[in-house]
Amino acid sequence: MSDQKMPKRPMSPRQKRYWLTTGGLGLVGGIFGYVMPAGKSDPSYVLLSNMPLSASQAVLACLIWSIGVGAGCFFYHRSIDEQEENAYLWACTASWYFIVFTYPVCWILARGGIMPTLDFQFIFVASIIVNGVVWAWKKFF
């Protein structure tokens, strides 16, 4: 144990894995965002709408998403520390309950003619936002 202030140190293997994984996941997201709207005039609309894609684009996008994100998550969970894992568990619990309560309520209300039929994409994106907000809250605040 040293009484001296520690000098700037290189990243630990865990930190290196963490930033490599984070960068890799960002890269997967970038490639996904590039492949999906390729050749279309309005990329943002293609990403967030239900407009048809070519079969090759659909397969490629699904492969990038499932394999890329799957591998990224595998390494992410091997590189985060226990406090971030705890934040992640809270975030996943919150987003799970968000889906469990929101989707049936909207579905029933739509069947009752009280609200328009909800696009599941909205629930998916909203659950990701809930997940991100709770994760940031538990990790940083």
Place this chain on the structure above:
Amino acid sequence: LQWVIAMEADMKNRLKVLRAERDWSQADLAAHLDVSRQAVNAIETGKYDPSLPLAFRIARLFDSKIEDIFDDTSIGGQNV
């Protein structure tokens, strides 16, 4: 929201004092423990209670016992 926050234990600890005695920053301590700086901050402020393995690592780093660093009396802990 308060109910959700209260579900987590608020165990007091001497981590900040021990760190200050060595003139370490949170980042310094985080590097010793191989956790993030946010983890050290969360433990120091009582927002996150470390696992038993991490508590042992902290205790060994400061040549102390776990119970000399972490105090569970604020959450009802007592000697048996």
